[in-house]
Amino acid sequence: MSVLNDALNWRYAAKRMNGDTVPADRIERILDAIHLAPSSFGLQPYTVLVIDSPALRQRIQDQAAQQPQITECSHLLIFAAWDPVEESAVDELIGRIAAERGVPSEELAAYRDTIKGTVRGKTPEQRVEWAARQAYIGLGHALSAAALEQVDASPMEGFDPAELDHLLDLQSQGLRSVVLVALGYRDTDTDWLAGLKKVRWPRERTIQSVG
Numbered sequence: 001m002s003v004l005n006d007a008l009n010w011r012y013a014a015k016r017m018n019g020d021t022v023p024a025d026r027i028e029r030i031l032d033a034i035h036l037a038p039s040s041f042g043l044q045p046y047t048v049l050v051i052d053s054p055a056l057r058q059r060i061q062d063q064a065a066q067q068p069q070i071t072e073c074s075h076l077l078i079f080a081a082w083d084p085v086e087e088s089a090v091d092e093l094i095g096r097i098a099a100e101r102g103v104p105s106e107e108l109a110a111y112r113d114t115i116k117g118t119v120r121g122k123t124p125e126q127r128v129e130w131a132a133r134q135a136y137i138g139l140g141h142a143l144s145a146a147a148l149e150q151v152d153a154s155p156m157e158g159f160d161p162a163e164l165d166h167l168l169d170l171q172s173q174g175l176r177s178v179v180l181v182a183l184g185y186r187d188t189d190t191d192w193l194a195g196l197k198k199v200r201w202p203r204e205r206t207i208q209s210v211g
């Protein structure tokens with residue numbers, strides 16, 4: 001066992017939380033872990049909205065099957081894919097790499113063209129799906145980082161993305177919600193799932209050695 005794997009055994013998708021606030025330094029480290037997540041070409045085509053307002057979380061809960069974690073958590077994260085993913089973002093990325101690494105942009109022209117070729121090869125809907133896949137890598141980082149912080153994290157797809165986008169006016173910001181994470185602390189008195197054994201397929205069904 002490693003420190004990470006111990007933490008992953010400890011974590012579960014808490015269904016009920018106790019309303020306690022997660023300290024700001026822990027939230028920041030979880031957000032940093034999301035920020036450090038890898039992405040295709042390093043484009044990071046998603047935005048994470050951090051919601052701590054109880055009133056807003058109440059309204060979001062109405063679009064999410066009344067899941068209790070949304071109002072009982074400390075912070076709610078909304079992973080939102082960029083929509084559209086525009087070629088101008090590729091130019092911005094190239095400019096940033098050049099500036100951060102002190103490399104002339106011209107030296108990155110081939111890389112830029114490769115990324116643009118990938119973006120151009122996708123329909124607008126395929127671009128959003130591609131962006132969403134990158135967001136899910138950030139989600140994985142969030143869940144692992146939260147576990148290391150002994151903070152409970154409940155991922156949720158059980159919401160109406162179109163309604164949530166409408167509520168938060170995400171379309172005008174070029175965003176489309178894809179997955180939520182409630183960060184907080186499990187309520188062991190009310191959560192039926194607390195303390196139950198973790199269930200996974202036999203390891204060899206998921207992990208197979210080939211060759």
Ligand SMILES: Cc1cc2nc3c(=O)[nH]c(=O)nc-3n(C[C@H](O)[C@H](O)[C@H](O)COP(=O)(O)O)c2cc1C
Binds near residue numbers: 012013014156157158
């Ligand atoms: C992408 C994703 C979406 C999920 N959506 C929900 C959800 O809307 N509501 C919920 O109670 N659990 C949700 N879950 C939690 C899963 O049911 C849970 O992760 C799975 O059963 C494995 O259990 P564990 O995470 O507790 O180990 C979601 C998990 C993931 C990864």
